[in-house]
Amino acid sequence: MPRSPLTLAALSTAAVPGLDARSVRSEEVPGDYDVAVVTAADGTEWEVRAPRSTMAGAALEAETELLEALHLYHEAGVLPFAVPRTAGSAPLPEGGRAVVHKHLSGTALDIESLTPGPGLAADIGRTLAAVHELPVSVVESCGLPSYTAEEYRERRLVELDEAAATGRVPTALLRRWEAALEDVALWRFRPVVVHGDLAADQVLVTGSRVAAVTGWSDARVADPADDLAWLLVAAPPEAVDSIMEAYQLRRTELQDPRLVDRALLVGELALARWLLHGVRHHLDDVVEDAVAMLTDLDEATREDDTA
Incomplete structure (x- = not known):
């Protein structure tokens, strides 16, 4: 069963210390994930993603590792664009974890x-x-x-x-x-x-x-x-x-x-x-x-x- 936006918001506050969630909206993205965008008290938007299956969880772990490497290339000026960067994670009851990163700006x-x-x-x-x-x-x-x-x-x-x-x-x-x-x-x-x-x-x-x-x-x-x-x-x-x-x-x-x-x-x-x-x-x-x-x-x- 898909996780509710409120459940995802709770996971985001557990993943990022000090995140004071005030509103949340669900987000549709490709893949077998539950995703929501959480707006904090200071107006910052955070994206939380939780896998629905073991396979999706493994893919999320590999992607998280890749994004950390890509972020380093961005900081070095090799990549001229930003990529999501994990700010924290929260364990899931069935195993695996939900990850949270700042919602990137742009249209x-x-x-x-x-x-x-x-x-x-x-x-x-x-x-x-x-x-x-x-x-x-x-x-x-x-x-x-x-x-x-x-x-x-x-x-x-x-x-x-x-x-x-x-x-x-x-x-x-x-x-x-x-x-x-x-x-x-x-x-x-x-x-x-x-x-x-x-x-x-x-x-x-x-x-x-x-x-x-x-x-x-x-x-x-x-x-x-x-x-x-x-x-x-x-x-x-x-x-x-x-x-x-x-x-x-x-x-x-x-x-x-x-x-x-x-x-x-x-x-x-x-x-x-x-x-x-x-x-x-x-x-x-x-x-x-x-x-x-x-x-x-x-x-x-x-x-x-x-x-």
Whole structure:
């Protein structure tokens, strides 16, 4: 049973000495967690997160360790944005712990409003490049996943096979995706530290700068295209060039001529993963949504091929 906001507020006061909670609101975040934002008497907002399962608890421990390392890189000026930093924790009756950190300031990225030039679009490119330039040991030392390029391509193939088995993916899309996944040249990349689950509400901005990045529970050593895919798909086309130019300038040894092609493919494959999510959890509305988007993509790619 999900924990109530009041229960989470009590956990926050136990975790952070002197925290005088005055109000609390629940917060929706990805993952198997109960989350709330607590406002203290001095107006400071604190975020408390408690895992709902043993697996989520283990992931939270690894993420907490990673965030401490990322904070040090931020303090050293290597990362140009803030990350959550644990201020305290409280044990849970069933085992594990709830963690608390200050609620980071900034507004969620409005990706559709991005414009070309040296402003926010370019800063997003630099932000992702800074993450991808981190030493892979930052992630590996926390026990988070690490993949070679070939292992990651094989993971994508397994996902595609599962999606094909549902019978819901258009045949032409499957053929095109299979050809891309069999194109070994497309998958020659150097694995890097990736956030792994970037979305607009995890990129907090202030003016024309990225102020903070949250939601690091899916961080891993993998394909840099994973972090770029959502931007290339969702950002206005005229802003994409600014994102990629700033990204490439910030990377020191980027030798990945097929990066953009792979990122666009990863963006398409996200629809297959959305379909699988709906099928695995028996969510009919999610399955219908995924099938509709797959149909639209199939029609769009057919039109591109005949243009």
